[in-house]
Amino acid sequence: MARIVSLADAVAELIHDGDSVALEGFTHLIPMAAGQEIIRQRRRDLTLIRMTPDIVYDRMIGAGCAGKLIFSWGGNPGVGSLHRFRDAVENGWPVPLEVEEHSHAGMANRYIAGASGLPFAVLRGYTGTDLPGVTSTIATVTCPFTGEELTAVPAVNPDVTVIHAQRADRKGNVQLWGLLGVQKEAVLAAKRSLVTVEEIVDELTPVPGAITLPGWAVTLVAEAPNGAHPSYAQGYTERDNDYYAQWDGISRDREAFGDWLAEVTA
Amino acid sequence: MARIVSLADAVAELIHDGDSVALEGFTHLIPMAAGQEIIRQRRRDLTLIRMTPDIVYDRMIGAGCAGKLIFSWGGNPGVGSLHRFRDAVENGWPVPLEVEEHSHAGMANRYIAGASGLPFAVLRGYTGTDLPGVTSTIATVTCPFTGEELTAVPAVNPDVTVIHAQRADRKGNVQLWGLLGVQKEAVLAAKRSLVTVEEIVDELTPVPGAITLPGWAVTLVAEAPNGAHPSYAQGYTERDNDYYAQWDGISRDREAFGDWLAEVTA
C-alpha cells in the first residue's frame, strides 16, 4: 500500500543527489509540481530520464539539477526550442549536461524492458540513422530462430519515477485516464515511485479508458492540485498553451530565467 | 474497415484446410460458435493455436479438424480432462495430433512478438523444466549489454485469428471488456481476423475497462449472439458451469461424442 504524504516530504524521502530520476507523462499529465519541488530542494547531479524533456526538465536543467539527460525529443511542443536544455548542451551552462539520446520507440521499449524485469528489449529501430554512432546504448541482437538481426536497447530502471495522475484513493490506488503515455511502464521500471494527484478521494469510481495502478505497486502518493500546469490533467485542468509560449521568453536568456528561479526557490 | 458478414460466410472466406488458426479468449469470451461453424464446414489439417484449448478445441480435435495443436494448458477448467484432446494424443484418434507445448508466459509472448512484427520475444521462462527438451520453439538469447542468457520464443503469426467480443459498430470497430486475455495480440499477430460479437450496434458507448479494436485492424465481423456459450461474455451472458461438467460426459467416450457431432453437423 502506498503511503500518502506531502509533496515536499515525498521528494525529500525519495530523491537524492546523484539519483536517476524519470518524470514521465507524454505531453499530458506532466508532473510539473514535482519538478518544481526538486528544484526547491536543490537536488544536484541527477540523471534525468524522460522521452520528452519539455518545460519540466528545461527548468531543472537550467536550475543545475542535472548531470545527464536520457531522452528522445527535447523541444517546447508547439513553440520551438527548450532554451535551458540548449544552453546546457551548447555552452555547458550552468553545468555541462551529458546526453544519451534515443528515439521514442527506443525509449518506450527501454521502459517496457525495465517494467518487465528484462535487461534489454528488441525492436526494429534506428535503421539508417546516425544515432547508433553517438549512443552506446544501441546494439544489435540476432533472432535465434530466423537469424535476422534486430536492434536491442537496454532496460531503463530509474532509482525513482515520478508521474502525475488524476486521483488516488486512501490506499494509494492510482487512477489515470486520457492519453496514457508510458507512465505505467515508467513506474513499474523504477526502484521507487511517487505519484502526484489532482485529488485524493474516498472511492475511485470507474472511468472509461482509465487504468489503475494498485497502491501496492507505488511507493508514495502526494496531492498536488493543478500539479501538471502548464500541461493538463484530462477531466481536471486544461492545457495552458499561452504559458508554453511565455516560457520561450522566460527561458530564452539566463537573466530572465534567473529571476524565475529566484522566485521559485525563495 | 472490417466487413460485416454472416458467421458461415466468414468461416468459408477466411479459414481453409491446412491453415494455422488461433481461436483466443482466456476462459472469458471463447469463440465457441465460430468453433462449431469450423466443424460444420469440415475443415481439416488445421494447426490450432490457443493458450487454453478448452471445450472449443476438444470439439474440433474430436471432429478431426486438427493436425497440430500449439498450446500451454489443455484442461476442462474446473472439471478435469479434455477427453477428445487426450484421446488424440494418447491414441491418435480420430487422427494423430502433433503437439507443440509452451507455458502461458511463453505463449503470451509469442503472440506479443507476432503483434509487434518481431520474429521472437525474450522472457525469463522455462527455467529448470523439461519443456525445452520436447519443444523445439524454445531457445536462448544473450543480452548484448549484460551478457545474461535469457529465453527466446518465436513469434506466432496465425493465418487467421478468431475472437468473440461483446459488440461492434457498423464500421466494424470492436469493443471488448472484462478479462481481456490475449485477444488484442492474437488479432494483431494474424494475417486475417474474424471477430464474432454478441451484437452489432449503431454506436459504441464507452464502458469502463473496455478496449477497442479499430475496424481497420479487423478483417471480418459476424454477429453470433451467445457465441461464447458455455463460456460467457461479460455484461451479456453468464458462464454455464453445468455445461462444462456435462461436457465431461459427452466427451468421455467416442460414441457419445459421435452422437453430439452428428447433431452439430446434421
Added chain:
Amino acid sequence: MSYTKDEMMSVAAARVLTDDTRCFVGIGLPSTAANLARNTHAPDLVLIYESGALGAKPDRLPASIGDGILGETADAVVGVGEVFNYWLQPGRIDVGFLGAAQLDRHGRINTTVVGDYAHPKVRLPGAGGAPEIASSCKQTFVVLRHTPRALVDRVDFVTSHGKGPALVITDLGELRPVDGELTLTAIHPGVTVEEVRAATGWELRVAEDLVETEAPTEAELTALRELKARS
C-alpha cells in the same frame, strides 16, 4: 466441530498467507485457501490471477481462472501478456500458490504427462502459468492431496520447479525442503506418521521437531463452509 481432511488442508494452507502478501493464485485448491485467508485473518491479502485480475476480491470461490467475478472485484484488470511480463516476471509477487498433479521428493512438479512424453499413459493439461510462477515469485507454496500417485519419488516430466516449493501443504500434513528433500515437518491432528509414509511415494523423512497442526477453529471452518456455500 468435526471437519474433513480437505477442510484441514484448506485451513492449513490459508494460515500460511499473511496480510499484505502478494499472492499469485492457481485455480482449485490454492484459490480456495487464498480466498479463505482473505475472508479470515488476511483481509488485505493481494490476490493475482493469471487471467489478468490484480488484487481480486471475490466473495465466492471463482469457478474458473477466468470467472468474471475476478475482474469485477479487482484493483485492476490487465491483459494476460501484461500479468506475466510486468507483474510476475520482475519478482513483484511474494508467493506463488500452486496445485500439482505430481510432486516429487525434490519438489519438482509434473502437470504434463504420466509416462513417456511422446507416448504418454496419461496426458495431463500441461504447464499453464506454473513454470514462471514457480521461478519468478519470491517463494512457492504447493497444496495437493496426499497420495502415493501424487507424491512420487521422481516425476515423469518436470513441468515446473523454480527454486522448489518452500512449503507443501497436503490433507495429511506439511512438508518442507530439508537438505533439498521434502521432509514431513507437520502432521494434521489424528493422522499418524505411518499413514503419511504410506501415502508418500518415497521413503519420507520426518523432521525431528515434527509438530502437530492446530485443528481448524470454529471460525475458520465456518468461514470456509460459508465460502463454499456461496460458490
Added chain:
Amino acid sequence: MSYTKDEMMSVAAARVLTDDTRCFVGIGLPSTAANLARNTHAPDLVLIYESGALGAKPDRLPASIGDGILGETADAVVGVGEVFNYWLQPGRIDVGFLGAAQLDRHGRINTTVVGDYAHPKVRLPGAGGAPEIASSCKQTFVVLRHTPRALVDRVDFVTSHGKGPALVITDLGELRPVDGELTLTAIHPGVTVEEVRAATGWELRVAEDLVETEAPTEAELTALRELKARS
C-alpha cells in the same frame, strides 16, 4: 481567392492523402495537412498520433502531440509503447507524414544537431518518433518550408531515413526521388524554377515532366481557414 505560400503547401500536402489511408501524423505542418484532408476529400482518413491516439478525429488542430482532443476523438487510446510496437512497427500504417528541420538531396532527415554532434552549433529537439516512422510505414511524405537552410546538400546528422521520402511537399513545390536524388516534380502556381533553385541548398534537378500544382480551390482554402480559426 488569394492565398499564402503556407496555405498552398498545406493544401498540396492534404491532397496526397486519400480516404481510408492510415497515416502516422507528426505534429505541426503534417498534422495541419492531415486534418485538412480529413475535413475535405478524405473523411475516413485514419490518423494515428504517437501519443497513442488511433483514429483521432479532432475538429480543430491539436496544439501538441498530446492534446486531449486526440484521445477524446480517437477510435482507441493506447500507451506510447503499444503505438510503436503493435501499430507502427509491424507495417500496418500506409503513410508516415513528417516534418523536418533539415532534409538533404538523398532524402535524409536531420532534427538532431546543426554542426558537430559533440559540440553542436544548434541543438535541435532530436529524433522523437521519426526514425521508426520513416522505416516502418509503407511510405513517408515530408512537408517543410523551402529554404536553403532546410533543404541542404548533406545533413549534419541523419536522424531518420528509412526508405527515404516518396514525396516532399514544400511551400514552393513538390520533390520526388529520381535515381536516389530529390528532384523537383511539381511547382506551385506563381513560383519560378529559379526561385525554387535559389531556395535549395544543392543543384536541384528538375523533372522533364514538371507540372504546375493546381491552385487551392475555394473549398480547400475555406476548410483550411476554418480549421485554423477553430484552433
